[in-house]
Amino acid sequence: MSGQAVLTGIHFINGDEACCEGALAAGCRFFAGYPITPATEIAEGMSRRLPEVGGIYIQMEDELAAMAAVLGGSWGGAKAMTSTSGPGFSLMMENIGLGACTETPCVVCNVQRAGPSTGLPTLVGQADMMQARWGSHGDYEIIAISPSSPQEMFDFTIKAFNLAEQYRVPVMIMADEVVGHMTERVLIPPAKGIKIVNRKKPSISPKKYMPYKPDSDYVTPMANFGDGYHMHVTGLTHDERGYPVMDSATQEQMISRLVKKIRNNAEKIIDYDAYHIENADVVVVAYGISARSAKRAVMDARENGIKAGFIKLNTVWPFPEKLFNELAGNVKAMIMAEINMGQMVLELERCAAGQCLVRLVSHAGGAIIKPRSILEAIQATLKESS
Amino acid sequence: MAASKEKEIVITGFGGQGIILTGNILGKAAVINDNKHAIMIQSYGPEARGGACSSQVIISDEEILSPSVEEPQVLICMNQEGYDKNVESLVPKGLLVWDTDLVETSELDPSWTTYHIPSTRFAEEMGNKMMANIVMLGFLSSISELVSVESLKKAVLSSVPPRTKDNNSKAFDRGREYGEAILKSRSKQDKNRGQA
Numbered sequence: 001m002s003g004q005a006v007l008t009g010i011h012f013i014n015g016d017e018a019c020c021e022g023a024l025a026a027g028c029r030f031f032a033g034y035p036i037t038p039a040t041e042i043a044e045g046m047s048r049r050l051p052e053v054g055g056i057y058i059q060m061e062d063e064l065a066a067m068a069a070v071l072g073g074s075w076g077g078a079k080a081m082t083s084t085s086g087p088g089f090s091l092m093m094e095n096i097g098l099g100a101c102t103e104t105p106c107v108v109c110n111v112q113r114a115g116p117s118t119g120l121p122t123l124v125g126q127a128d129m130m131q132a133r134w135g136s137h138g139d140y141e142i143i144a145i146s147p148s149s150p151q152e153m154f155d156f157t158i159k160a161f162n163l164a165e166q167y168r169v170p171v172m173i174m175a176d177e178v179v180g181h182m183t184e185r186v187l188i189p190p191a192k193g194i195k196i197v198n199r200k201k202p203s204i205s206p207k208k209y210m211p212y213k214p215d216s217d218y219v220t221p222m223a224n225f226g227d228g229y230h231m232h233v234t235g236l237t238h239d240e241r242g243y244p245v246m247d248s249a250t251q252e253q254m255i256s257r258l259v260k261k262i263r264n265n266a267e268k269i270i271d272y273d274a275y276h277i278e279n280a281d282v283v284v285v286a287y288g289i290s291a292r293s294a295k296r297a298v299m300d301a302r303e304n305g306i307k308a309g310f311i312k313l314n315t316v317w318p319f320p321e322k323l324f325n326e327l328a329g330n331v332k333a334m335i336m337a338e339i340n341m342g343q344m345v346l347e348l349e350r351c352a353a354g355q356c357l358v359r360l361v362s363h364a365g366g367a368i369i370k371p372r373s374i375l376e377a378i379q380a381t382l383k384e385s386s
Numbered sequence: 387m388a389a390s391k392e393k394e395i396v397i398t399g400f401g402g403q404g405i406i407l408t409g410n411i412l413g414k415a416a417v418i419n420d421n422k423h424a425i426m427i428q429s430y431g432p433e434a435r436g437g438a439c440s441s442q443v444i445i446s447d448e449e450i451l452s453p454s455v456e457e458p459q460v461l462i463c464m465n466q467e468g469y470d471k472n473v474e475s476l477v478p479k480g481l482l483v484w485d486t487d488l489v490e491t492s493e494l495d496p497s498w499t500t501y502h503i504p505s506t507r508f509a510e511e512m513g514n515k516m517m518a519n520i521v522m523l524g525f526l527s528s529i530s531e532l533v534s535v536e537s538l539k540k541a542v543l544s545s546v547p548p549r550t551k552d553n554n555s556k557a558f559d560r561g562r563e564y565g566e567a568i569l570k571s572r573s574k575q576d577k578n579r580g581q582a
Binding site: 010011181182183292293299371 | 413427453
């Protein structure tokens, strides 16, 4: 153990490398994964860096096993993560559901490439957004965040671990190929200046401990395997003791809490940046790499005298319903810019509830959306709405 | 539609020439040593040693939003294919730099500023043609004002393996001195022309 976990200073590194440094700074000490373009540099970086700080890296036989190992690592007490791209993300879905059901804190970084299937391995996409939310079967909630720069790959990876630990939930970092591979300035602050959240531990004796009895925030304190607490962890519907109970009442109790712990804390979880949305006629909404083109387009639109505003979604799930429901009443139109055939725009439409026009500017993947395309969409949408 | 203060640079060559490292060093010099903003993106296809390869760098005093380089103001060509593929994208009044021995140029836009240097030959003479990219960076430090000479050299030395620092430092200086000599002879020519 020779290395420093927090490499304080200014760096010129790519998004994948920044993700590794963010993970280490957040306290991640376990990574299990299977390399895949364009997320390979995360696995590479973790295999190099984790042993330096006393952590463990395991190269698994596939992504099913990788996700299973991450859950095990977390129950063993480590902050655990994996990284992948579309095809691997699909394979992880079963165990992501197990993670949601067993309320296992963990982080999955999906550096999105264009799909479906093998798709465009080396080129950008943002088409796994609904999969992040709905990819495993059954009812559950997860948290997903979307970085749009190497700096945010660092910052948001820390945020992902903090959210995972706070809410005992798998957190997805929905990055993309361009953000993962672009090299840019990354400022790593001193370790003291980084806010770290650790999972709640039981404060009562092992005899009295109920592993799934929640506190008022719907989150239950978590004992590690080996701490001396009696643990039963199962994907079957379970009661507050963690024992399987096969009936509708227990199902109702368990699922409503899994859902409520995110939905009822949504306002605390949701994070976004707003730019000139007051008095805007049209607001462009984007996340990940598309947020950069969108901001450029909105700045250009404002220079041309158009009252345009911009919202950058930092949290994509839970979706900021209240924000957009209120905003829709004050603007003529909202435009979602994303590299897919229309995914988060459906959420925007749902929240707008017919109060304003909602339009999509997008393409199927392989390249970023050009600022010019978004500017043209702003102009066309305004024309349509007047 | 890049912001007007952004400098877009494309570096092209083949895999194995250190094209990506060259872009990385340039960006690093701007960000870490000159306190500017920079982005480096590499062309990323199923390409390996010997295949076409390019890195794109944007340097700016302000935050850089869109990372795509569409109208480069600087084009550096380390092989023929890179030149052929990219030369038409160079903007009027752009800066074109190529390796004398590896690129044969066609008719050039008279508004461009052009330079060439036998960087690979110089590197070979110094014992390692792998250093051609560092010779090129040294050359670039004297003929352009993208980043300062000192910060670029510092970025070179912090990016190469420790045991190769001396040789890379010499390679950088070889390129820089060659560039300074060209600048001197060009300004002399200009002066003579002024007197005539």
